Amino acid sequence: MADLSVKIKDLVFKNPVLTASGTCGFGEEIADFVDLSELGGVVMKGTTLKHREGNNYPRMAETPSGMLNAVGLQNKGVDNFIRNIYPNIKDIETNFIVNVNGSTIEEYVELTERINELDKIPAIELNISCPNVKEGGMAFGVSCPSAEAVVRAVRAVYSKPLIVKLSPNVTNIAEIARAVESQGADSVSLVNTFLGMAIDAESRKPVLSTITGGLSGPAIKPIALRMVWQVAQAVKIPVIGMGGIMNATDAIEFILAGASAVQIGTGIFIDPTLPVQVVAGINDYLDRHNMNSFNELIGSLQIG
Amino acid sequence: MKKTVQELVLIENTQLNHDNFRLVLQAGSELPEIFPGQFVNVEIKKATEIFLRRPFSVLDVDYQNRTFSLLVKILGRGSRVLTTYQPGDKISVIYPLGKGFSQPETTDKVLLIGGGSGVAPMLFLSKVCGLNPENVHILLGARSIADHVDVSAYQHNGKFYFTTEDGSLGEKGFVTNHSMYKSELSTFNKIYTCGPDAMMKAIAKDAAKAGVFCEVSLENMMACGFGVCLCCVEKTTSGHKCVCTDGPVFNIKELTWQI
Numbered sequence A: 001m002a003d004l005s006v007k008i009k010d011l012v013f014k015n016p017v018l019t020a021s022g023t024c025g026f027g028e029e030i031a032d033f034v035d036l037s038e039l040g041g042v043v044m045k046g047t048t049l050k051h052r053e054g055n056n057y058p059r060m061a062e063t064p065s066g067m068l069n070a071v072g073l074q075n076k077g078v079d080n081f082i083r084n085i086y087p088n089i090k091d092i093e094t095n096f097i098v099n100v101n102g103s104t105i106e107e108y109v110e111l112t113e114r115i116n117e118l119d120k121i122p123a124i125e126l127n128i129s130c131p132n133v134k135e136g137g138m139a140f141g142v143s144c145p146s147a148e149a150v151v152r153a154v155r156a157v158y159s160k161p162l163i164v165k166l167s168p169n170v171t172n173i174a175e176i177a178r179a180v181e182s183q184g185a186d187s188v189s190l191v192n193t194f195l196g197m198a199i200d201a202e203s204r205k206p207v208l209s210t211i212t213g214g215l216s217g218p219a220i221k222p223i224a225l226r227m228v229w230q231v232a233q234a235v236k237i238p239v240i241g242m243g244g245i246m247n248a249t250d251a252i253e254f255i256l257a258g259a260s261a262v263q264i265g266t267g268i269f270i271d272p273t274l275p276v277q278v279v280a281g282i283n284d285y286l287d288r289h290n291m292n293s294f295n296e297l298i299g300s301l302q303i304g
Numbered sequence B: 001m002k003k004t005v006q007e008l009v010l011i012e013n014t015q016l017n018h019d020n021f022r023l024v025l026q027a028g029s030e031l032p033e034i035f036p037g038q039f040v041n042v043e044i045k046k047a048t049e050i051f052l053r054r055p056f057s058v059l060d061v062d063y064q065n066r067t068f069s070l071l072v073k074i075l076g077r078g079s080r081v082l083t084t085y086q087p088g089d090k091i092s093v094i095y096p097l098g099k100g101f102s103q104p105e106t107t108d109k110v111l112l113i114g115g116g117s118g119v120a121p122m123l124f125l126s127k128v129c130g131l132n133p134e135n136v137h138i139l140l141g142a143r144s145i146a147d148h149v150d151v152s153a154y155q156h157n158g159k160f161y162f163t164t165e166d167g168s169l170g171e172k173g174f175v176t177n178h179s180m181y182k183s184e185l186s187t188f189n190k191i192y193t194c195g196p197d198a199m200m201k202a203i204a205k206d207a208a209k210a211g212v213f214c215e216v217s218l219e220n221m222m223a224c225g226f227g228v229c230l231c232c233v234e235k236t237t238s239g240h241k242c243v244c245t246d247g248p249v250f251n252i253k254e255l256t257w258q259i
């Protein structure tokens, strides 16, 4: 058994496999299928200061090798999280990470301060890349000045590991990654979903209530992989890769491209035991390639 | 009730009419308890061009043989390919999912109304509701006689009534046009229904007017089926609820249907 542990800043992950925000609820929802303590971490459903109803149904469209979603950050707000969810998860041995969302910089900061008070939340993932909300969300993640501004403000109030989740809906994702690194981000995670659209030709109507939505699943994997590779070249902080991971080999590809850890999202919908299978698969791979430590694998892509 | 992902073995695939098939699946270990209205999420691996699992209600359970059955109606690519699976094939299934229909009181007189693929949970409910069959009325609607499935295996569970749009079986028209429905609706303690939205909305409207308890089973589009994606939501009096975990069965009083 190789050493699968990996660090982001001073936070230790027992293995590099996390569940992605919005695809595992708050962890409890998949606890029937997997022992959460076998995971490197659980990134919980996007949380906001106040309760959000999310967008109207229909919110989902199946697409070739993937799906579009337009959930729109439905969640019961941070008070509910602290009162009703945190007590149930705080003693489970894995890293529970809150996915922090806001429509203004002030909201991001206030929410971060609330989460900062929770001892057993060792890190946050700052979501500046949600494509499904009218205000804030992705707007912060598509230009360097706005991404810098929100990261700077949050960094000022938060000293635990700060992961910033990047949007792929940009011309040059490496530039955005460098911008958030310059403001003190400890890690970047990518990618969030790609803005897409589905039309029902017979009814001549859009499939989603919001017309556009976020594309995820294997359909996006090659682009996500390319972006992770570009970002890993551009920054010194650890990169967390995701986008269409459906098995351990997919995960290893992201790690070879430079990711220090991966997140599993849409793949959970097809098989909620996938995250633990990926942990086992990475371990097998290291054994087969005679590596004792996962860290040897990170960014070990052989070019030329 | 713990949900699991399991590889089940298809042991029987019977064509019931031109587009309905009964699939019987067997588990390697003891089945969890499964209630009418609950469903399973099926991976249709042979349909390589579809990505997500497909949800199907449970039609019947045989705990002794560790089997349960599904009634699969061909709609699109996934359901079509699923009906071509052969005995011996393995199928990955996540189950049991959702909350089923509420249990009637032993003295209740109930009306079960099924249309289209919504027939399955109604037949299952008729079998396990535990009522005197005299108090169980089952009304099934379809376009024509060719679209109805043979329900003789369930005939002792209650009194059956049929409608067809062309009058080829039972009374002509929709379920809501049936003479028994029109004359006896208010005599039922509970109405349970599953089928096309338009049918369920018409029934909900009549039940609300008559002041009769009514539960409907919704078929919203699902990505996960176990409560993590929040794609399957229905608007209720207490906000968006997940059809896959809070439902698929809802009391009509919880819904915000314009009825």
Ligand SMILES: Cc1cc2nc3c(=O)[nH]c(=O)nc-3n(C[C@H](O)[C@H](O)[C@H](O)COP(=O)(O)OP(=O)(O)OC[C@H]3O[C@@H](n4cnc5c(N)ncnc54)[C@H](O)[C@@H]3O)c2cc1C
Binding pocket: B039, B050, B052, B053, B054, B055, B056, B057, B058, B070, B071, B072, B073, B074, B075, B076, B077, B078, B079, B080, B117, B118, B120, B121, B218, B219, B220, B221, B222, B223, B248
């Ligand atoms: C809780 C529940 C119970 C169901 N029970 C039964 C049953 O007992 N028997 C039966 O024949 N059918 C049942 N259905 C419907 C069944 O899931 C669809 O017919 C099937 O998913 C169609 O897939 P397809 O690939 O053949 O069609 P597609 O070509 O993909 O789509 C055709 C139509 O099927 C429906 N559909 C497609 N994908 C989904 C999805 N992921 N979730 C929900 N609906 C979808 C949509 O209305 C769509 O317009 C149930 C659905 C739900 C949600």
Ligand SMILES: Cc1cc2nc3c(=O)[nH]c(=O)nc-3n(C[C@H](O)[C@H](O)[C@H](O)COP(=O)(O)O)c2cc1C
Binding pocket: A020, A021, A022, A023, A045, A046, A047, A069, A071, A073, A099, A127, A130, A165, A191, A192, A193, A215, A216, A217, A218, A220, A242, A243, A244, A245, A263, A264, A265, A266, A267, B229, B230, B231
């Ligand atoms: C239904 C759904 C909901 C999501 N909700 C969130 C969210 O709340 N916050 C967030 O940062 N990302 C969210 N995402 C994006 C995923 O975390 C992930 O970045 C993306 O889906 C790509 O990975 P995948 O292809 O493995 O799913 C969501 C994705 C899906 C499919």
Ligand code: FES
Binding pocket: B221, B222, B223, B224, B225, B226, B227, B228, B229, B230, B231, B232, B233, B242, B243, B244, B245
């Ligand atoms: S289908 Fe995913 S939450 Fe209901």
